[in-house]
Amino acid sequence: IIYTESEEEIKKTLEKKWAKHEKLVGKMVGIIKQYGLTQKAVNEMQRSIGVARQEVRGENYVAVNNDCVAELMDMEDNTVDLIHTSIPFSNHYEYTPSYNDFGHNSDDDRFFEQMDFLIPELYRVLKPGRVAAIHVKDRILYGNVTGLAMPSVSPFSDKTTAAFAKHGFVFFGRITIVTDVVRENNQTYRLGWSEQCKDGTKMG
Structure with missing residues (x-):
């Protein structure tokens, strides 16, 4: 990387972003190794036409x-x-x-x-x-x-x-x-199981 002294902070930011990128790529590679990316998996992700009655x-x-x-x-x-x-x-x-x-x-x-x-x-x-x-x-x-x-x-x-x-x-x-x-959302959250687990007293 070629940079001037005044661009030191820019270089640091770039290096941080590059490290995050490397971490993300590593995670994606791990997922593909574990679950694969076969033609079958690709087909399952594609849209379908029609429906079985x-x-x-x-x-x-x-x-x-x-x-x-x-x-x-x-x-x-x-x-x-x-x-x-x-x-x-x-x-x-x-x-x-x-x-x-x-x-x-x-x-x-x-x-x-x-x-x-x-x-x-x-x-x-x-x-x-x-x-x-x-x-x-x-x-x-x-x-x-x-x-x-x-x-x-x-x-x-x-x-x-x-x-x-x-x-x-x-x-x-x-x-x-x-x-x-807002009221609709509150009602939805009020009835949610995950919210009950956090604090059942607020469901009343």
């Missing part, structure tokens, strides 16, 4: 794990009394490492392109005059992400209404639930 039947229910679009295509017309669901919020959540996952989209436009396969099937299977109750959430977009230097709101609920109307659904109402993220 699973069905469970009870006296009063049928539960199915499947691609919802494929499942609906096999259902008869006008056979559903109520559609009550919470669709993914565009690209906000990704539920599975599958290309079929509705959360695996880059933006709202791509998400609603995928919904264009689902919504007509929902309309077809729902009995005339019955309700499709769809839970969605308007999303806060942070200024450091949008470049606007201030938060803004993505009207995802309005976009969802328009998408369903495009395929024949009639919009007749909206119920707004005011939420408090």
Whole structure:
């Protein structure tokens, strides 16, 4: 390393960072030696296409794990009394490492392109005059992400209404639930086992 006397501190910082890098590389090599990086491991990390259908039947229910679009295509017309669901919020959540996952989209436009396969099937299977109750959430977009230097709101609920109307659904109402993220988080932590282990008295 070539440096001047005035750059002594820069050299020390560089050496510290290099030592951290060497430690990290050593740790990564150890992990690969222990667990391997075979083609099988690489394949397991890749995204999948499709899903193996699973069905469970009870006296009063049928539960199915499947691609919802494929499942609906096999259902008869006008056979559903109520559609009550919470669709993914565009690209906000990704539920599975599958290309079929509705959360695996880059933006709202791509998400609603995928919904264009689902919504007509929902309309077809729902009995005339019955309700499709769809839970969605308007999303806060942070200024450091949008470049606007201030938060803004993505009207995802309005976009969802328009998408369903495009395929024949009639919009007749909206119920707004005011939420408090801090309160929700506190409730989540309050019920957590790890928090109970730390101090069970604060759960009351």
